[in-house]
Amino acid sequence: MLTNALFSIQTDANFEELALQVFKHQVSNNSVYRQYLKHLKVSISSVKQLKDIPFLPIQFFKTHKVLSTTQKPQQIFSSSGTTGSLTSKHFVTDVSIYENSYLKAFTQFYGAIEEYTVLALLPSYLERSGSSLIYMVDDLIKKSEKSESGFYLNNLSDLKNTLNVLDDKGEKVLLIGVSFALLDLVEEHQFQLKNTIVMETGGMKGRRKELIRNELHDILKKGFGLKNIHSEYGMTELLSQAYSDGNGIFKTPKWMKILIRDTEDPLQLLPYNRTGGINVIDLANVNSCSFIATQDLGKTYPNNTFEVLGRFDHSDIRGCNLLAH
Numbered sequence: 001m002l003t004n005a006l007f008s009i010q011t012d013a014n015f016e017e018l019a020l021q022v023f024k025h026q027v028s029n030n031s032v033y034r035q036y037l038k039h040l041k042v043s044i045s046s047v048k049q050l051k052d053i054p055f056l057p058i059q060f061f062k063t064h065k066v067l068s069t070t071q072k073p074q075q076i077f078s079s080s081g082t083t084g085s086l087t088s089k090h091f092v093t094d095v096s097i098y099e100n101s102y103l104k105a106f107t108q109f110y111g112a113i114e115e116y117t118v119l120a121l122l123p124s125y126l127e128r129s130g131s132s133l134i135y136m137v138d139d140l141i142k143k144s145e146k147s148e149s150g151f152y153l154n155n156l157s158d159l160k161n162t163l164n165v166l167d168d169k170g171e172k173v174l175l176i177g178v179s180f181a182l183l184d185l186v187e188e189h190q191f192q193l194k195n196t197i198v199m200e201t202g203g204m205k206g207r208r209k210e211l212i213r214n215e216l217h218d219i220l221k222k223g224f225g226l227k228n229i230h231s232e233y234g235m236t237e238l239l240s241q242a243y244s245d246g247n248g249i250f251k252t253p254k255w256m257k258i259l260i261r262d263t264e265d266p267l268q269l270l271p272y273n274r275t276g277g278i279n280v281i282d283l284a285n286v287n288s289c290s291f292i293a294t295q296d297l298g299k300t301y302p303n304n305t306f307e308v309l310g311r312f313d314h315s316d317i318r319g320c321n322l323l324a325h
Helices: 002-006 012-031 031-040 095-110 132-146 157-169 177-187 213-224
Strands: 077-078 089-092 115-119 172-177 198-199 230-231 240-242 249-251 255-261 276-282 289-303 305-311
Touching: 002 012, 012 031, 077 132, 089 095, 095 132, 095 240, 115 132, 115 157, 115 177, 157 172, 157 177, 157 198, 172 177, 177 198, 198 213, 240 305, 255 289
Parallel strands: 115 172, 172 198, 198 230
Antiparallel strands: 077 089, 230 240, 240 249, 249 305, 255 276, 276 289, 289 305
16 A cells, blocks of 8 residues: 555655654564664654654664565675675565666656667676666666666676667767776766766775865766766665756655755754755665665755765764664
8 A cells, every 4th residue: 555655656745644653564574673763762643744753773774674565585685895894784575666666766757768779887886786877777778678778787898889879870868887886987988968868976996085065076077078967866776866957956756855954963954055864764775765765965955955065974873782682
């Protein structure tokens, strides 16, 4: 029932109503979330509107099985981690919700996938199993039904040739890549693209020094000959993505919402234009947890957009030690 309503949300009132239903469902069926609320001394009856909902710190996906259903997982997505570190695991019991979510969001922001040739430059993700990003991009490649669509692992000269040929022909191209690999590409080859969207998914994965977004985008704009670099904001623990068509300003699909919390008091939400921790409501996470306090810093703006400004310096956000493993 809840999943059917998910993708029919039209208004903020629709969203809030469904979010409160999902909250009740998850408190009843998700023992990790329920226990967390118990530690916070929050009762279900006290949650009457969106701003009353407590957010589960994202680290619980590393230490607990976060599930709101007894169904068996069809897919387990895992984050990349350094050797020996704990990785996040997202147990997905209905993978069709994920497929619906990324396809509908892509269509909302970019139009039909069939119009694009999808070129993927995601080496660090391809080299391990369990990446939700690879699952999505692989499906988009198949759905594009273009013979040139595909993954280019370390094959930069082939990718350069394909990109130039398609762009010159006036084909619509989506080049989606991890930051360090896109930098590798423009260091080896310079482009003057006109019909290509270049979308970075973030991440140096320890291969290069981290750059602030403006620096990264300036290098990529120059290297590809483009006015804007697009970005995708997603993570293992979410089944929805937000997209930016330039300047790092992201828009969410209608079933996803970003709120900003005070870094000193995680239960306090901040108004627009104030920097704090990013809280995500992702209603596609109906079978896990839809209310997640991430380790990213950002701010929201009045027109339902947001910006990502970096990450917390300390990896443990206050409130995480409430549930010892």
